[in-house]
Structure formats: structure tokens, C-alpha cells
Amino acid sequence: MQASSESYVLVKYFAKVREITKKREEKIPIRNTMAVDEFLSELFSKYGHQLEEFVMKNDGTLKKNIGILVNGSPLKRNKIRDSYLSNLDEFVILPPISGG
Numbered sequence: 001m002q003a004s005s006e007s008y009v010l011v012k013y014f015a016k017v018r019e020i021t022k023k024r025e026e027k028i029p030i031r032n033t034m035a036v037d038e039f040l041s042e043l044f045s046k047y048g049h050q051l052e053e054f055v056m057k058n059d060g061t062l063k064k065n066i067g068i069l070v071n072g073s074p075l076k077r078n079k080i081r082d083s084y085l086s087n088l089d090e091f092v093i094l095p096p097i098s099g100g
């Protein structure tokens with residue numbers, strides 16, 4: 001029996017990423033499971049070039065100071081094409097932490 005509710009990922013935004021999206025969090029619909037790199041592409045389509053430039057290098061890899069958390073666990077940067085999100089996962093783009 002198939003669930004009638006929509007599958008989604010809860011995305012939380014912090015610091016500069018929150019400034020770009022103008023949101024604290026949102027639910028993004030997904031199809032069954034979805035690769036992290038595909039999910040990022042959807043976020044970039046939704047929020048534009050500024051978010052993509054902040055998160056990714058020109059070669060399509062994550063910038064060194066950006067982290068991705070899935071359900072609270074850091075995702076290895078070389079695994080964004082091989083890691084998948086599914087219904088009710090929590091996704092965070094972790095911007096660099098600055099202090100003073």
C-alpha cells in the first residue's frame with residue numbers, strides 16, 4: 001500500500017545560506033530517493049546562482065569550507081553523487097563558522 005502523503009526533505013538554512021534563501025527551513029518535495037547532488041541542483045534552480053556560487057566550486061565540487069549534514073551526520077564531500085536522500089530526511093548546508 002502506498003502512502004498518500006508527499007515525500008519531502010526538511011531543509012534547514014543557517015547564516016549566509018539563510019540570507020540567500022530568506023528562510024529558516026522548508027520542506028522540499030522529492031521523488032522516492034534522490035542523490036544529494038541532484039537535490040543541490042534543485043536548490044540552486046530554486047534560489048539562483050548566488051547560492052550555487054556560495055556552495056560549489058567551478059568544477060562542480062563542494063567548496064572546502066562548506067559542509068553538508070544529512071540527519072545530523074556530516075556527508076563526505078566526495079560522496080555527494082553517491083549518497084541519497086529519502087522521505088523525512090533532514091538536510092543542512094553548513095556554511096563556514098566564523099567567530100571573534
